Amino acid sequence: MGFPSVDEQMAVLERGCEHIYTEAELRKKLEESRAQGRPLRIKLGLDPTAPDIHLGHTVVLGKMRQFQDLGHKAVLIIGDYTAMVGDPSGKSKTRPMLSRQEIEVNARTYFAQAGKILDMSEDKLEIRPNSEWLNGLNLADALRLAGKMTVARMLERDSFEKRYKAGDAIYIHEFLYPLLQGYDSVAIESDVELGGTDQTFNNLVGRDLQTDAGQPPQVVMIMPILVGIDGVEKMSKSLGNYIGVTEPASEMFGKTMRIPDELMRNYYELLTTCSMSEISTLCDPSKTHPREAKVSLAKEIVARFHDAAAADREAELFDRVFRDGGLRDDIPEVTLSTGEVGGNGIMIGKMLKLLDLADSVSDGKRLVQQGGVSIDNEKLSDPQATITPADGMIVRVGKRRVAKVKLT
8 A cells, every 4th residue: 555645644653653663763763664565664662560440551452553543564562471470660668479270361351352452454553562572582681682771771770770779679670670671672673662661661671672682763652641530640440530441322422521621632532533733723712602512522432432322322421410400311220129128117327338339338428418319319417327228219320320129
């Protein structure tokens, strides 16, 4: 296939990037690629340290998809070997080493979920586990690799510098991680490597190792870290501020509607295909009401990972619940047994826990005290209340969490 002009490619690829090392080198590689009819090899390494992909991961995956759509070859490195070492990037303490079995389980999930973003066609994607070449390194090879980097250079890394100054432990195997990741670039002869801001050091090490190996150094394209829906920390499953790519459309839509208004431009730029002029209009309160702009964003995200019909339906249901105070027509039905309920009813805190509307009995009581619990549209005020459940009873916590009781 013919490649678009270099200017057209640069316009697409530069959008949303935090930094490119260097733009001039990227332009030159694109010019050579176009002249030779040879697609560039675009590297992205993922250590399967957790089983699920969230929208934060899709920022770099989305950039890789753009390269694919422009005619280039994506090379997805599954870090099954480096995950056993543990990436120290951005960490204030040593990561735990994962077992081979944990890594294999997580990697299988990654394959399926990455397919929601990437073109999985054989001519557009190459998937390589880095154990393919790292397993073959012996001690002498590892020592030669270690000889490419000084301790002083390693301590330039932000997370290492902070830990060193704080007197916190830094283990020798953590120094090896950037070298192993950099060696991946040599092994696959990468032209461009993608990563988040926390991967800058690792990716630049890859450039150095390629130069040492006599290869043209890869261009490094750094993408910003997506802030989570709390508007404070980076998106992370462990912090609970994430939107997973396999979540139900209702959860995806509802969570997007919770992001702070000031994050909308960032989300639009990094997660959608809207033009910059469209984004300017959507994120200007004098031109578009913030709630309307957020609904459009939520629909765009749901349509991407589900479909347009699901996006339209969730927008309609969201209006029904939040604007009109109504209920969804797909309320989850939760079964309670007569044994759980007992002959004299059940404490409200325990019932909320059994209906999965509260994390614990005490949490359920707290929700009642806060005035957020209603049964069949009647608000409860007594956290010690005893309830006699009935078939079809609608129990609601706040505006989003609701369950219909089914007795057995």
